Each structure stands twice: as C-alpha cells, then as structure tokens.
Amino acid sequence: MSDIWKDLNELQPIVLKMITNGLAKGRVAHAYLLEGDPGTGKKQTALYFAKSLLCEEEGIMPCNECSNCRRIDSGNHPDVHIVEPDGLSIKKQQIVFLQQEFSKTAVEANRKIYIINHADKMTASAANSLLKFLEEPAADTVALLLTEQAQRMLPTIISRCQLLSFKPLPPDLLKNKLIEKEVSLPMAALVSRLTNNFDEAFRLGTEEWFAQSRKIVLKLYEVLLKNPLEAMVKLQEDFNGHFKDKQQVSLALDLLLLLFKDLLSIQTGNGNEQGLAYPDQLALLKNTALHSSIVNTTEQITAILEAKRKLDANMNPQLLMEQLVLKLQGGASFV
Numbered sequence: 001m002s003d004i005w006k007d008l009n010e011l012q013p014i015v016l017k018m019i020t021n022g023l024a025k026g027r028v029a030h031a032y033l034l035e036g037d038p039g040t041g042k043k044q045t046a047l048y049f050a051k052s053l054l055c056e057e058e059g060i061m062p063c064n065e066c067s068n069c070r071r072i073d074s075g076n077h078p079d080v081h082i083v084e085p086d087g088l089s090i091k092k093q094q095i096v097f098l099q100q101e102f103s104k105t106a107v108e109a110n111r112k113i114y115i116i117n118h119a120d121k122m123t124a125s126a127a128n129s130l131l132k133f134l135e136e137p138a139a140d141t142v143a144l145l146l147t148e149q150a151q152r153m154l155p156t157i158i159s160r161c162q163l164l165s166f167k168p169l170p171p172d173l174l175k176n177k178l179i180e181k182e183v184s185l186p187m188a189a190l191v192s193r194l195t196n197n198f199d200e201a202f203r204l205g206t207e208e209w210f211a212q213s214r215k216i217v218l219k220l221y222e223v224l225l226k227n228p229l230e231a232m233v234k235l236q237e238d239f240n241g242h243f244k245d246k247q248q249v250s251l252a253l254d255l256l257l258l259l260f261k262d263l264l265s266i267q268t269g270n271g272n273e274q275g276l277a278y279p280d281q282l283a284l285l286k287n288t289a290l291h292s293s294i295v296n297t298t299e300q301i302t303a304i305l306e307a308k309r310k311l312d313a314n315m316n317p318q319l320l321m322e323q324l325v326l327k328l329q330g331g332a333s334f335v
C-alpha cells in the first residue's frame with residue numbers, strides 16, 4: 001500500500017471510499033466536483049484518481065511505478081490535462097483548447113482525464129464553454145473539477161458532477177502537518193485550534209505579531225492568577241497597545257478562551273494532553289487546576305463568550321476588556 005494512499009485515506013476516508021467503490025464496480029462518472037478547504041488533499045486525490053484510471057497494473061489502487069503512474073506524477077502524461085488559472089482567472093481559450101485536445105482520441109490510454117484546479121475562477125464565458133462540454137461527454141472522458149468555493153460555481157455545472165466533499169482537517173492532523181513544515185509545537189498546537197485552513201494556520205503560525213499575541217495573552221492570564229489586582233495595569237500596558245481593532249481583540253478573546261478550555265479539560269480529566277492548545281503550559285495549567293474549581297472555570301469561559309458576543313454587537317473593545325478582566329478576577333480562586 002502506497003504512502004500517498006495511506007495519507008489520503010487518513011485525511012479523507014469517505015472521499016477515498018467513494019472513489020474506490022466506483023472503480024471496483026466499474027462505475028466511473030463523467031465529471032466530479034472535488035470541493036473543500038485549501039490543504040485538504042483535493043489535488044493529490046485528483047492525481048491519485050487519474051493514476052487509478054490509467055495504471056497499467058491490475059487492481060484499483062495505482063501502482064505508482066508503471067510508466068503511466070510516473071508520467072502523471074511528473075505532469076507529462078499526454079492523456080491527462082491539468083488546467084490552472086492563468087493569472088486571476090481561467091479563461092475561455094483555456095477551455096476551448098481543452099475541448100480541441102479532447103476531440104482527438106486518446107493518445108495512448110483508452111481514457112482521457114482533465115483536472116481543472118480552482119474551477120470557481122472560470123470566467124463566465126469559460127464556464128459556459130465547459131458546461132457545453134459537460135453536456136455532451138465523450139464515453140472515455142473524466143472531468144475532475146477542484147474548488148474551495150463551490151458556491152461561486154454555476155449550479156448547472158455542479159448538477160452535472162458527482163460531488164466529492166473534502167472534510168476540514170482535524171486539528172491533530174493539521175498540527176502535525178504544520179510541524180512537518182517547521183512550525184514550532186506550541187504555535188502549531190495553538191493555530192490548529194483556531195482554524196482548519198492550512199494556509200491560514202501556516203501564516204499565523206509563522207507570524208511575529210501572532211507569536212507576540214500569544215505571549216501577551218499568557219502574561220495576562222498569569223497576572224490574573226498570581227496578582228489579580230495588577231491585571232488591569234497589565235491590560236493597559238501591553239494588551240491595549242497590541243490588540244488595536246475589533247478583529248484583533250476578537251482573536252485575543254479566542255486565545256484566552258482556548259486557555260480556559262485547556263484548564264477545563266485538565267480539571268474534568270476529559271482532555272488528552274496531546275489535544276491541548278497550550279501544551280507547553282501544562283505545568284501552569286495543572287497547578288491552576290489544583291486551586292480552582294470546574295464551576296469557576298465554567299463561569300470564566302461563559303464570561304469570555306459573553307465578551308465575544310458584546311464585541312460582535314460593537315461594544316467598545318477597551319471597555320469590554322476591562323469588564324472582562326474584572327469578571328475573571330472575581331471568578332478565580334487564586335494560587
């Protein structure tokens with residue numbers, strides 16, 4: 001079993017099952033729409049699917065070694081065409097070119113496959129050309145359309161495709177992918193709890209402003225524990241200067257929320273330590289857990305959620321943070 005298959009199957013078991021079932025029963029549709037967030041494995045899956053269809057070896061899974069598999073991997077197979085946006089959009093002439101290529105019979109294999117990446121970026125005239133193409137599919141043609149924003153595509157195109165929905169990455173998997181890209185463990189653990197979009201997670205995980213945000217929120221938390229009366233000073237010293245607008249304060253509230261959720265999961269014994277947003281703060285969190293109750297922590301979490309609601313309702317962020325700090329002071333029993 002190849003590593004690629006194992007990776008994809010871990011990432012998207014349902015999609016893989018749909019594909020392999022179709023192949024096993026000899027029921028391959030003319031067109032598929034692969035939709036899901038960036039980094040969820042759509043393009044890898046499309047190439048894997050193309051290899052499964054053209055592999056010279058017997059069986060459903062591609063061998064990854066025959067000449068067809070290797071040429072698909074290197075982008076050199078004459079019967080597999082990949083269309084990418086030309087600049088900001090996919091233009092009509094790209095689709096027309098594809099149609100011309102597909103009007104010829106397959107060069108080698110008995111199937112021709114085209115993959116359109118970012119299919120939502122087709123211009124209106126490109127989309128209309130594609131629609132005509134999809135309406136009259138040749139028996140030996142398979143279309144794989146990839147998109148992060150299916151809602152931007154023509155419903156008439158979507159309705160002609162079999163839908164393959166890619167799940168967002170589970171936090172642990174996202175964390176490991178970030179660590180592979182040399183994001184540090186504390187940052188990877190935290191950002192994978194904030195988003196399941198790999199690109200956004202990677203951007204946050206490597207951003208100096210975000211690293212600073214994490215430090216300031218942790219400092220505020222420590223002051224709340226050890227010297228609650230100074231928390232207001234800390235807020236004015238560090239916090240307000242760093243988290244300036246509504247969006248930034250909203251992120252700070254999320255960071256604080258994750259910290260209290262970590263605390264709650266330690267207190268309730270539900271969480272495994274692998275799943276913490278702040279694994280490097282385990283000692284501090286365990287120590288706090290000894291001195292505060294589940295009821296207190298739940299009240300603190302409620303206060304943060306309430307602050308998030310008020311922020312959304314356009315309450316002044318500084319005033320809101322001052323109120324929140326007062327509540328968190330009152331709700332804690334301190335070390």
Ligand SMILES: [Zn+2]
Pocket residue numbers: 054055056057062063064065066067068069070
């Ligand atoms: Zn092969």
